[in-house]
Amino acid sequence: MHATQTLIRGGLVLVENAQFAPVSLVIEEGRVVAVIDGDGPDDLPTLDATGRIVIPGLVNGHTHSHGALGRGGVPEDATLETFLAGGAALNGNRHSDDLRLSAELSAVEMIRKGCTACFDLSVELPGPSVAGIHAVAEAYHNAGLRAVVAPMISDRTIYQALPGLLDAFAPSQRAALAAISLPRWQETLAICTEAFARWPVPRDRVKPGLGPAIPLHCSDAFLTACAATAQAADLCLQTHLAETQMQQVAAHQRYGTSLTAHLDRLGLISPRFSGAHGVWLDPHEAALLASHGAGIVHNPLSNLRLGSGIAPLHALRSAGVTLGVGTDAANTSDAQNMFEALRLATTLSRTSSAPPEHWIGPTEAFRMATEGSARILGLDRVGRIAPGWAADLLFLDRSYCHYVPLRDPLSQIVFAETGAALREVMIAGALVFADNRVLTLDEASLAERAGRAATRLDAANHDARQMAEAAALIVRSFCRSACARHPHSHPL
Ligand SMILES: [Zn+2]
Structure with a gap:
């Protein structure tokens, strides 16, 4: 030895x-x-x-580190579209230190709940900066968490993305909303490329990726350039794909076809591509994703919180799509608990009288939340305990009530664990959590900084919040009637 x-x-x-x-x-x-x-x-x-049950670390296939500083700020009746209309109210006026702080808060939560790697689509408004992207990468590096740091980028606001939305507003409001614009995509991609070229931390643990936010929020030229950049630099690329019915309805209006078919025409669908959510995919889209080796990340709690729907996991699995599991962010999902996402991945597959042969069993859900997500992050031999695989390990207390008596450990973990029995977390052979403490970050200092940042940001974004609240009512009724006019029944 x-x-x-x-x-x-x-x-x-x-x-x-x-x-x-x-x-x-x-x-x-x-x-x-x-x-x-x-x-x-x-x-x-x-x-x-x-006295411990040892399992591989859970891999979060989709989150947003900026969500941690937005915690508690999403109205209880928000849909995805009203949430997006309020993006500036939650994410405006942030400096790179705020992005770093938010990523540290996010890392603490994930580590405390058994996550050892994540795919982070992190946003900076109005567009990314090298300092902001690097701050997020450094935060994960210091936390010891594995991560894909993918700047979430767009060149259209929601008002430019959804055909007809601006017309739903009174002329006075319309002018103000129409005036909101995002940087040119050439500038945005140049900043990302520069940030990736001067990457501040070792890439074996924290590596760059690309996150064109939502296909409708990106021009075709931008999407095509993202695909080329990802290919040239060997990056994973993730977007929000068919998260809501509204997105699929708007895709048919704008593109004359489904979201996935459109992305395929532009050359985006490949093994490096993953779509977050995939709630409103049709069978042709599932087949397209599978035939290109692309993935879908299931975000069950976020889909429930925003009323987006329940992703058709059985149909995606049957089509052969690579599947992972994610939490989505601490703003729209309220918590980043991979144990909770894991449990919902199996239990939600049983709704609507689905026959038992269509259910996702605990073993399969667990593999999705480990090896499946790791494949989507492009990680080499991460997500299982075997010779040659990463020493990313969780240590659960087998005397905790979830495991007394202990008959079927994996079933008891998937159906019952919340993180309450988690005692130690190891990433790449080093302990990052033990004795109920995250060992890599100062949680007391983070809490103090988070409180100060939230007070400052809420004051700076006060006007944007008022504008978002007024816009939300119109956005909601627009989406409702657009979906009613173009019925797109749950296709899978
Ligand atoms: Zn998301």
Whole structure:
């Protein structure tokens, strides 16, 4: 055995995401290098996992770090479109230090709830900056979390994105809303490219990606350029795909076809492509995604919170689409709890009298939330416990009530765990959470800074909030009647 190795012994370990066994793990350079029956050798530094259930870290396939500073700011009756109309009220006037703080808050929450890697679409208004993108990357690096940091970018506001929306406003309001504009996409992409070229942290843990926000919010030229940039720099690309019925209705109006068919015409659909949500996809779109090796990230709680619908997981699975699981952000989802998303991935598949053979079982849901999401993040050998795979591990207290008595550990984890039994989190062989403390960040200082930032930002964005509240009523009724006029019944 090598001197730089560590032994984890005494735990009940989920091996290969298939079965639990009382094995020991040898860790070296951030990876599991051996899975040994029994206690293993006595001459290595040892982490005692007696009384623990050891599982791979959960991988969050879709979130937004900027959401953490927007926590509590989303009205209880918000839909996605009214939320987007209020984007400036939640995200305006932020400096790069606010983006860093928000990413640190987001990282703390994810680590505390068993997430070891995330795909972050982080926004900066009116457009990205090198300093802002780098601040988010540095925050994840310092937290020890794996991440894809994908600036969320657009060149159309919601008022420019949805055909006919501006006409629903009175002329006086219309002029003010029409005047809102975003930077030219050439400028936006140039900033992203510069930020990626001068990437401030090691890419093996925190790497860049691209996040064209929503296809309708990006011109075709912009989308095509994003695909080319992603291809040239070998980046993952993620967008919000068919999250709401309104998006699919507007796609048929604007493009004369579905969202996915349009993106395919532009050359975006590829193995590096993933769509968040995918609630309103049709069978042709599912087949297109599958045939290109593209993925969909299921965000069940966000879809419920915003009333977007329930994604057709069984149909996507049957079509062969790569599936991952995400939380979405702490603003629209209120919490980033991958255990909760995992449980909803299996339980929501049982609604509407779906036959049991269509249900997503706990083992499959768990694989989606680990290996599936990791594939969507483009991570190499992350998401299972096996020789050569990342030592991203969660240690659950098997004496906690969820596991007493213990009959079927994986089922009990998926159906019952909330994070309450989580005792330690390891990422790339290093502990980042233990003794109920995140070891990589100062949580007390973060809380104090977050309180001050929220007070300052709420005051700075007061007028934008009032404007958003007035616009929300019109946006909601516009979407309702647009969807009623162009019925797009749940297609899958
Ligand atoms: Zn999202």
